[in-house]
Amino acid sequence: MNRPLRVLIVEDSEDDAELLVYELEHGGYAPVYERVDTPSAMNAALDKQQWDIVVADYTLPSFSGPAALNLLQERGIDLPFIIVSGTIGEEIAVAAMKAGAHDYLMKGKLARLAPAVDRECKEALERRKRREAEQTVRQNEERFRALIENALDIITVLGTDGIIQYESPSIEKVLGYEPGAIVGKNIVDYIHPEDTANFLNTLNQVAQNPSITLSIEFRFQHQDGSWRILEAIGKNFIDNTVRHGNVFSSGLSSIVLNSRDITERKRAEEIRMALEMERELSEGRFNFVSMMSHEFRNPLSTIIMSGELLKDFSDTISKEQKDRCLDRIEDSAQEMMRLLDDILSLTKAEVGKLEFKPQPFDLAEFCYNLVEGMQVAGGNKSRINYVIKGECSPACMDENLLGHILANLLSNAMKYSPEDSEVEFEISCHEREANFKIQDQGIGISTEDQHQLFESFHRGQNVGKIPGTGLGLCIVKKFVDLHGGKISLQSQVGVGTTFIVT
Template identity: 25%
Template sequence: MLQNERDIFNVLFEAVSEGVIVVDTRQKIILTNASAERMFGYDKSELVDKDLIVLIPQEHHATHGAHVEGFLKQKESRQMGRGRDLYGAHKNGTVFPVEAGLNPLQINGETFVMALVIDISIRKQQELQLQELNTKLEKKVFERTLELSNTVEALKAVNLDRDAEIKKRIEAQNKTKDALKKEKELNELKTKFLSLVSHEFKTPLSGILTSAMLLGKYKLSEQQDKRDKHIKTISDKVHYLNNILNDFLSIEKLETGKINYKFNTFKISKVVNEVVYNANMLLKEGQIINYPESIDDYSLYQDEKIVELALSNLVHNAIKYSSENTIVDIEIEQDDKFTSFVIKDNGIGIPINDQKRIFNRYFRAENALLTQGTGIGLNIVKSHLENLGGSISFKSEENKGSVFTIIIPNKAK
C-alpha cells in the first residue's frame, strides 16, 4: 500500500465513530482506533498485543473463547450476541452494554477478525426508563381496572336490590310464574335497549350535529342546494331515531299488555298513500315503488295505525336491503273475509340458515349486520298482527330478494 493510501486509511480508520478492534487468530489485539480506546479507557499502547479478553467482563471469560473460535470456522460477517446481552469491561473496572459486529479479514494469507463495537449505555438507560414508565402505566391500568371492578360490583349490588324489590312486589301482588318470566324479559329488554341506544343512536346523532354545524356556513342564496342537502340529512336521521323510539315503546306496551287497539273503518288507499309518501324520502338512486292497482274500493275495520306500521316496516326494509335501480312491488287483494298485502323486492334476501329466526326479537340476518337496524321491527309487526287475528309470512332467496305477505281480517273482532 502506498504511503498516501495508508495515510488516507489511517484517517478514515481513526474517524470511524464506532470502536474498531482487530485481532488475530490467537485473539491478540493488533490494532484499535481512537473510538475504541476512549470507549474502554485505554491508550493504544496498552491494548496492542494484549489478549482480547482484557476487554471482556470476568463473568463472560469462560464462554468467550468458544464463541470466537466458532466464528473463525464459519468466516462470515454477523452480529455478535444474538438473543443475549453483550457487555464490555472498562479499564476502571466498570461494565457497560455494547453491540458488536464481527467481520473476517484475509491479509497476506493471514486471518484476522475486525470487531465494530458500539456503546449502547444511553439506549439501555432509555429502555430502562421506558420499562419503568410501562410498569407505572400497568400499575395505573390495574388500579383503574380495580376501581371499575368495584364500581361494577356496586352496580351489581344495586341491581340485586332492585331485583329483590321487584320480586317482593310480584309476591305481594300474588303474580304467577308466567308474570315473573315476563318481568324478567322486560328487564332484559331494558338492558338491550341501553346497548342499542349507544350503537344505533350515536351515528345518526353525529350526522345531525355535523349537518347542523355545516348549515351555518352556507349563508348565500346560491348555496340553497347545499342547505337543502343537510336539512334532508337531519330530517332523515330524526325520522330514523323516531322510528327506533316508537319500536321500543311498542315492545314495552306489548310486553306489559298496556296496548289498546283503536278500531275504525278506513280506506286502504289512505294508508298506502301515507306509507309510500314517507318511503319516497328513503329511496336510493333509481329505486321505484310500484303502487298497487284497483284498491280504491278496499276498506278495513281495523286499527289503522297498526296496519300502517306493519306496511311501513316491510316497505322500508325492502328499500333498505335493496340496491340502487331496483323495484319494490306492493300488491293488495281483498275477499269477503281477509285482506292480503304482498311486498316484493330484489334485495339481498335472507340466508336459508337465518330464516327460521327472522321474527325473533333483536335478531339480524348474517348478511345484514353492517346495515343499520335494531332487529325488532318484524317482531313487533308479527306480535301486533297476531293480536289482531292476522299473520305474516315470507319467501326469500339470498341475493335474489324477498316476498313478505301480511293477511289480516277485514273486520276486527
C-alpha cells in the first residue's frame, strides 16, 4: 500500500510536475500535490493546508527556488526542501544547500527523488520531535523557575565546594539577604557553630545516597544578626557520587536544599510545653495536697476522738481506758511525725537540698545493728536471716541515707509478710561494690503496680488495710540515686518480692 504524501511543487511546467509525481508514485508514495509558480500562490497554498515536503525548480519565470526557500523560512515553517533543476551547476547547488535547502537533484536523474524524499521526511520528523521536546523542556523550566521564584520556601543550590550557587528570592523575605549578596559564599559561614557538625553529617549522608532525601533542623543567621531556625530537606540529584572524605566531594555536582523558617512554630511549641509543664506541676501540687490531707486525716481523727473521749468522759472511764486513749494519741502523733519527715526528705531530694555525706564505716557491723534493732521492734512477726558475703568493711556511704534505705525495705518485707515467716537479708561485696538483697514471702506486687512503684503516694492494689503512706519506696529510690546506685525488684503476687540494691 502506497504511503500518503502531501507535496507542494514549485514549478512552472505542468509536464515537469507530472514527472515528479510519477517518480514519487513509482517510489511507493500516494502523493497529493499542488503546483505553484508565484510567491502569492505559494503563500495561499501554505495557508490552505499542511504539507510534508516542498520540491522546487531552481529557476521560474516569475519565481525561483531560492525565493521559495526564503519565503518558507520567513514564515518559520520547517519543511524538507528539495531543489530539482536541469540548469544549475554544483556551486549554485552547494550555495542553495548552505542557504537551507535539504537536497538537490538534476531533472535527468529523478530516480533519487523517492529515496531523498523518504530520508528528508524522516529527518523532518526527528527535527519536529526534537523541537517539541525542547519546547516541553523550556516550558517545564519556566514553570519550575516561576514556582521557585514565587515560593515561600527558600531554595538553595550548593556547589561541590559548599559555595552557594543559587538562592531563591524568598531568602530576602525570610532572612533579609538579597539573593545576589549571599551567592558565592559558603553556607557553613551562616550556620550556628553548634549545628555545623550535624548539618555536615546530614549532607554527607545525602552525598553518599543520591536516592534518598533527608531532613534537618539548624539555626541560620539572619541578616540582622539574629538566629532563625530552619527546617530543610536535602537532595543530591547526581548519580555515581564520589566521596573524598568531605561532604562536598568532587563527585557531586550540586545539593539542593528546600528550607523553611520554623522559628515561630518552635517558640509556640516551647510556650505550649511550658504551659503543659506548669499545668502538670499544678496538678501535681493539687494531688500532693489531696494525698497529704488524706494521710493526715486518719491520725488527726484518732487524736481528736481520743481527746474528746478524755475530755467528756474523764470522770467515768477507767484508768486503763484513759491509757489506751493516750497511747492512740501518741501513736497518731508519731505517725504524723514520720509522715512529715518523709515529706521533708522527699522534698529536699527533689530540689537537690538533701545532704549527702559519705563517710567510711564498718558496713557489716552497721547492718548487724540495724537488723537487731528492727528484729526487736518487729517482735515475732517475721525473722530476718542476715547473711554477709565477701569483705564489706570499710565502706564509704552516707550512713543516715543507707539506714533509711535498708530500714524501709526490711520493714516493708516484714509488714507485707505473714507472721512467723522469714525475710532474707543478704549483703555481698566484690571489687568495691556492695549488693543488698532483701527477699520476703509476702503478698507480692502485681506487674501493673511495679511500673508505678517508685512514684509518690502509690501503693499496690492488693495491700488491703495494711497501713502505709506510699512515700517510702519513692524516698528509697531518691536516696539510692544519690549514691549513684540502682534498685530493681522481682515479684510475684502471692509468692513474695525480692529487692536488689547495687
